[in-house]
Amino acid sequence: MKQKPIALEAYEALADAYAGRIDTKPHNAYYERPATLSLLPEVRGKRVLDAGCGPGVYAEWLADHGAQVTAVDVSPRMAAHARQRLGSKAEVRVADLNRPLTFLSDGSFDLIISALALDYLEDWRRVFAEFNRILVKNGHLVFSAGHPFGELIRNQSMNYFETQRTVMEWTGFGTKISMPYFYRPLQAMLNPLLESGFVLEKVLEPQPIEQFKAADAEDFEKLNRQPGFLCLRAMKG
Numbered sequence: 459m460k461q462k463p464i465a466l467e468a469y470e471a472l473a474d475a476y477a478g479r480i481d482t483k484p485h486n487a488y489y490e491r492p493a494t495l496s497l498l499p500e501v502r503g504k505r506v507l508d509a510g511c512g513p514g515v516y517a518e519w520l521a522d523h524g525a526q527v528t529a530v531d532v533s534p535r536m537a538a539h540a541r542q543r544l545g546s547k548a549e550v551r552v553a554d555l556n557r558p559l560t561f562l563s564d565g566s567f568d569l570i571i572s573a574l575a576l577d578y579l580e581d582w583r584r585v586f587a588e589f590n591r592i593l594v595k596n597g598h599l600v601f602s603a604g605h606p607f608g609e610l611i612r613n614q615s616m617n618y619f620e621t622q623r624t625v626m627e628w629t630g631f632g633t634k635i636s637m638p639y640f641y642r643p644l645q646a647m648l649n650p651l652l653e654s655g656f657v658l659e660k661v662l663e664p665q666p667i668e669q670f671k672a673a674d675a676e677d678f679e680k681l682n683r684q685p686g687f688l689c690l691r692a693m694k695g
């Protein structure tokens with residue numbers, strides 16, 4: 459039976475608030491985004507897929523830097539925000555990354571970026587196999603996800619080794635929302651990547667940039683000591 463994407467309902471409910479705050483929300487604007495963007499190869503003239511695009515902040519950055527962008531997201535409301543933001547700058551489609559991306563042909567992208575979206579997929583082998591199929595040889599995959607050690611610090615009685623569905627209460631977008639996601643240990647992040655034909659090129663455990671401090675001094679201090687996100691760059695070998 460086809461399984462419903464676990465975070466679809468939550469993101470449909472959150473989409474308007476997310477779109478309204480994402481440009482300046484410290485965890486994204488001053489922490490995750492600068493780190494993930496720092497891993498990108500030259501994008502000018504490249505065909506790029508933004509996988510799990512949300513309201514399209516990355517897609518817009520990519521288009522503004524000369525890339526030819528396709529953006530996908532499972533949430534129709536997020537996709538609507540992305541279309542509104544991007545206009546004719548990028549093609550936006552509603553698609554579930556748990557499923558084959560049949561509308562995208564083999565070898566049709568030079569780069570895939572997926573920021574904070576893979577945490578909602580249980581099976582990374584399947585999505586990495588699809589990413590591998592649609593990338594050209596030597597094409598890049600850059601993605602960010604929750605850092606498993608951060609999870610362990612928050613919950614030391616958890617079973618570190620078990621990939622598990624869990625839920626976090628989010629309040630940072632001005633509305634309270636229960637966000638389901640999959641936690642997985644480091645080996646369950648890296649091995650599916652390597653076994654899908656990717657070569658790991660760079661590992662980044664980012665720390666927030668200085669602007670974060672003015673917005674939230676307490677979290678700034680904490681994120682300078684403890685990991686929150688993990689950002690990786692891999693190449694299709």
Ligand SMILES: C[S@@+](CC[C@H](N)C(=O)[O-])C[C@H]1O[C@@H](n2cnc3c(N)ncnc32)[C@H](O)[C@@H]1O
Nearest residue numbers: 463469510511512532533554555573574575578
């Ligand atoms: C934390 S947001 C990140 C959005 C954007 N990449 C950014 O950094 O602003 C996660 C996004 O992943 C999308 N998403 C969740 N599950 C998905 C799935 N199964 N397929 C495609 N997109 C998914 C959500 O709808 C949401 O827009």
